[in-house]
Amino acid sequence: MNLHALKIFYTVALTGSVTQAASKLNISQPAITAQIKKFEKELNVVLFEPKGRGIALTSVGQKLIDPTRRLFTLEDQIESIIEDYRSHKSGKLRVVGTYLATSFLIPRWAAKFKSNHAEIEVTITTANSKNVLDQLVNYAADIAICGGEPKFYPDEVEWEELYKDEVWFVVAPDHKYANQHITFSQMMTEPFIMREEGSATRERLFALCKTNMVQPPKVALQFSGLNETIHAVSSGYGASFISSLAACEFVKRGELAKVYVEELPPINTIALCTRKHEKYEPFVKEFISMIRENLPLNDAL
Known part of the structure; x- marks a missing residue:
């Protein structure tokens, strides 16, 4: 496969414009158009179709985007490794x-x-x-x-x-469940302050809900950082599910309180x-x- 032509296809697809792709690749617009047509002929597929004043990917063109992105991401990483070594x-x-x-x-x-x-x-x-x-x-x-x-x-x-690290349910010290022993189902009725999707503890909590056949909690607030999550909980709103590594000092200082959920000792x-x-x-x-x-x-x- 012609990787140069594939790079041109990918750039046009990302920018959505032959003009922008030409500027980015420092190649003339006619040369880009000619390369795309030649590439389509080699593959015996149509990659782009007219849409209004511009162009859009065909269904097969859309299928090529993800693997092509991975290919050129890997190329960038190889170049980065070599540059790092130099x-x-x-x-x-x-x-x-x-x-x-x-x-x-x-x-x-x-x-x-x-x-x-x-x-x-x-x-x-x-x-x-x-x-x-x-x-x-x-x-x-x-x-x-x-x-x-x-x-x-x-x-x-x-x-x-x-x-193994323990994962704790935590609330503000004056919360009704602070230092209490309650059931998992009760805990899940509270609004939760959570990390973003992709966080291990978030995924762990939702997996526990599935295992225990309990409706997942309402995610009332979402933060991309753990510090923000902790401070929001200590301010008095909602509960969270976080590592003991992060929570223990706050609990010792009385800024957070643990909730003891009877059915499980969560471990991460x-x-x-x-x-x-x-x-x-x-x-x-x-x-x-x-x-x-x-x-x-x-x-x-």
Whole structure:
């Protein structure tokens, strides 16, 4: 397949305009039109059709968009890897983690690692569980620290359990359920303040609702950050379902209160994730070994 022509097709599809695609690719409009027609002839399909004053993708053209996007995303990542190697010959370690990992775990590991390897550049990125795994699979990160159910991890991911973290139901200290023992069904009648879709704890809660055949709670407020979620709950509205790592200090200070749900002790797996069959550079292997040797104790969480 002609990858140059495929790139032209993809650019026209993204911009929705031959004119904009020509400007972006620095190719003349007639050359773009000719390349598209030649490409369609080679494939024996029609990729675009007239629509008003512009053009639109045909049904087969629409089907090509997602795999083509993945192909050129991978191309960009390959170029990025090569550029990183050229710019950071001494080494660059890219770590991605969920909020919990990047707030409570990774900084300590990174500081310890940098004390022995000042020449290695370390970058740390925060994302929700789904995006963490996407970055790892798509070579945007070298290793990932992730929560959630490992059975839902992509096939390309090798995972290793680091420890089990409790997940707590929390409310404001003056909430009617504060420090009370109640049923799961009762808890689900409360309005919830939740992280965005793709968050491991959100997915965990909805899975528990399905398992217990209980209607999921109403998501009254949604935030993309855990800190915002915690402060909204402590302000007195609704409940949330969050890791003990994030909640314990707020509970100790009396800013949040636990709710004891009788049927279940929710547990979240914190895992070290890598790509299967990856041949990592020695300093990446050393960082992974250091993580294993410096795990927090479960009873200290």
